[in-house]
Amino acid sequence: MAAVERNRRIALAKLFGSKDLPLPRGITSVCSAHPLVVEAVLRRAAREDQAVLLEATCNQVNQEGGYTGMTPADFRHFVERIAVTAGFPVDRIILGGDHLGPNPWRKLPADEAMARAEAMIVAYAEAGFEKLHLDTSMGCAGEPAGLSDALTAERAARLARAAEDATRRVGRKPPVYVIGTEVPPPGGATQVLEELEITRPEAVLETLAVHRSAFVAAGVEPALARVIGIVVQPGVEFGNANVALYKPDRAQSLVSALDAMPGLLFEAHSTDYQPAGELSALVDGGFGILKVGPGLTFALREALYGLDAIRREIAGQAASRGLPAVLEEVMLASPGHWSGHYSGTATEQRLQRHFSYSDRIRYYWLDRQVSNAVDRLFAELPGRIPETLISQYLSRLYPKVVAGHVAPNARDLCLAAIDAALAPYRIATARR
Template identity: 85%
Template sequence: MKVAVERNRRIALAKLLEPRALTLPWGITSVCSAHPLVIEATLRRAVGDDQAVLLEATCNQVNQEGGYTGMTPADFRHFVERIAATVGFPAECIILGGDHLGPNPWRKFPAEEAMARAEAMIVAYVEAGFEKLHLDTSMGCAGEPASLPDALTAERAARLAHVAEDAAKRSGQKPPVYVIGTEVPPPGGATHALEKLEITRAEAVLETLRVHRTAFAAAGVEHALERVIGLVVQPGVEFGNANVVLYKPTRAEGLISALDAMPGLLFEAHSTDYQPAEELCALVDGGFGILKVGPGLTFALREALYGLDAIRQGIASEATSPSLPSVLEDVMLADRGHWSGHYGGSAEEQRLQRHFSYSDRIRYYWPDKRVHAAVERLFAALPAHIPETLISQYLGRLYPHVVAGRVAPNARDLCLAAIDDALAPYRAATAQR
C-alpha cells in the first residue's frame, strides 16, 4: 500500500504543479484565505523554496457577485499578483484554486437557480485563470435534504465540469484540474462540539469515484476525468468552535487502502487547521497530498492583533481610540450574518466564540472599513520598535524570534511572523524528504 500511495501522490502533484516545480514536493499546502497579510506571509515563506504556491479562494469569499470580500475571481487574481510583486515572488509560480465551488453561497434558493449561479461562478473562475477547481455540490438547496445522494452530487459536479471545460476552451485558458468528492467537511469547520468523527469508508470512496465516472461520461466530459487529481474524504480531522480532533493514522488505514484501486489519485484533506506537525506529516505520508488551511491562519493573525492591542494599552497613558476587540464586537453585533448560525449558548458564550472560536468567524469582518481603519490606527499608535518585554508578555510565541533577530519588533512584522509560525508545520509536512 505504501508504494501505491507514494506513486499516486506523485502523479497527482505532477498534474497540479506541471510545468512549474523543478522537483516534486512530498505534498502541497493549500492556503485558503483572502486576507492580504496571510497571502503575504505565505508568499514570503515561499521565496527561495523553488516551489509553486497554491492559493485558493472559497466560494463565499470570492465569486462573480463579489462574495464577502467584494472580489470577483479576476479581482482576486490581481490582488494576489500585486502582493507577489511586492515580495518578489514570481506570479507564474502561483497556482490559483477555487474551494467548495458549487451552489453553497446560494443554497437557500431552489436547486436550479443555485446551480445556474454556480455555473456563472465556475465560468468566472476559469476565465480568470484559476487552474484547480474543487467541485462541491454535496449540499442540498431549498426543499432538499442537507446531504444529497452520491449520484445527484456527481451529476451536478459533472454539470459544473462541463461548464468549466467549455469556458477554458472558449477563453484560451489552461484546462483545469479537479478535486471531487461527496463526503465533504463543511466549509470553515464544524459548528458543534466534536467527539469522534466518522471516517470515510474505502468502499464509499470507490463508489464516489464510480458515480462520478458515470456522470462525467453522461455529461460528455470523459476527458476531464483525466484531470481529476483527488477526492475529498473525511480522515478523522476536524475542528469545531472549542475543540480540535487530531488525526489518528491507524483509524484511517482502511480509507487509505482505497488508493490502491485508484491509480494516479490522492486525497485532499480539509480542515487541517490546528493539527500539529506530526499529524500533518502522517496525513501526507498516508496519501493526503493536499493539506487545506485557512481559519487557523487568520486565527493566528487575530491573536497577534489582539496582543498588539494589549501592548498599545500598556504603552499609552490613556486611551485615545476604542480597542480593536471593542470595534470588532460592535461590527459583529451590527451584522450577525456571518456568525449567528454558527455560535450557540448564552450571550456570554456567544461573545467568547465571536472573538476566540477555532472556526474564526471573525475572519469575515476584517474587510469591513471600520475594522480596517481600527487596525490601521493600532499600527500607527505603536512604536517602530516595540519593547521586547511587552512582546514577551503579550506575544510570547514570537518573543524567541524577536530576541534572536529573526523578526523585527514592529507591528506589521509581528503579524506576519504569527501567520508564518502557523504555516511552519505545513512546510515541515510537505517538504521533499
C-alpha cells in the same frame, strides 16, 4: 505505501503542470483572502523556492462578488499585486476554487442555483484558476439537504463541462479537478467534537465510479484524466473549543482505497491546528493536499490582540478605544457571519466571537471600521516595540525577535505570527 506515494506524485505533477520545480511530498492549500495571510504565504514560498496553492471558496469569491466583494478575476489581481510586493514570481502561484457549486444559492430552486453555479465556474475558469473542487452535494429549495451520489455526480459533471468549454473558448490551460464532498462543515463544526466517523473505503470507490459515469455521459470524458483527488473525512476537524487530531490507525482502511485509484490522492479539509506530526502522517497516508484557512487568521488575530495590549501599556491613561472593542461592536451590529455558529450564554457567545477555533471573526477584517482600527493600531505603536512587551504579550514570537530574525514592529510581528502557523505544514509537505 509505495502505491500511495506513487499516486501522490502523479497527482501533484498534474497540479504543478509545467512549473519547473521539484515536487514536494504534498502541498498546503491556503484558503484566505486576508492580505497579510497571502503575503506571509508568498514570503515563505519565496524563501523556500516553492510554488504556492491559494484557494478561494464559492461564498468568498464568485461572479457576484461573494462576501469579499471580489470576482475570480479580482481575486487573481489581488493575489498578484501582493506577489509583486513580496517579490514572488506570479507563475509559481496555483489558484484554486473550493466547494464550487450551488451552495451560495441553495435557497433557490435547483435550476436557478445550478445556472448561477455554472456562471461561477465559468468565471473561475476564464480567470485562469487551475484547480477546481466540484461540490454539488447540497440540496436546493425543495430538495433534501443531502443529495444522492448519482445526482451529485451529474451536477458536478455539468459544472466540469462548463469549465472545460470556458477554458477552450478563452485559450486557457484546462484545469485539474477535485471531487468528493465528505468534509467537515465550512469553517469547522459548532459542537464539541467526539470521535468522528471516517469515510468508508467503499464510499470513496463509489464516489469515483459515479463521477466517472457522469463525466462520460456529459461528454467530458477527457477531463477524467485531470481529476487528481477526492475529498474525504479522515477524522480531522475543529470545533469552537477543541480540535480532533488525526489518528492514522483509524484511517488505515480509508488509505487502503488509494491502491484501487491509480494517480489519485486525498485532499484533507479543516487541517487547521493539527500539529506537525499529525500533518506529516496525513501526507504519509496519501493526503497530498492539506487545506488551511481559519488557523492562519486565528494566529493573526492573536498577534493583533497582543499588539493592542502593548499599545494600551504604552499609552496608559491616554489609550484610545481598542481593536477588540471595535470588532465587538461591528460583530454585534452585523451578526450574520457568527450568530448561527455560536451558542450558549451571552458571555460564552462573546468569548466565541473573539477566541473560537472556527474563527468567524475572520469575516470582519475587511470591514471598513475594522480595517481603520487596525491602521490606527499600527500607527499608534512605536516603530520599534520594546522586547520586554513582546515577551509579555507575544511570547511565541519573542525568541525570533531577540535572535534578530523578526523586526520588532507591528507589521512584521503579524507576518511572523502567520508564518509560525504555516511552519508545521512545511515540515509535513517538504521533500525528504
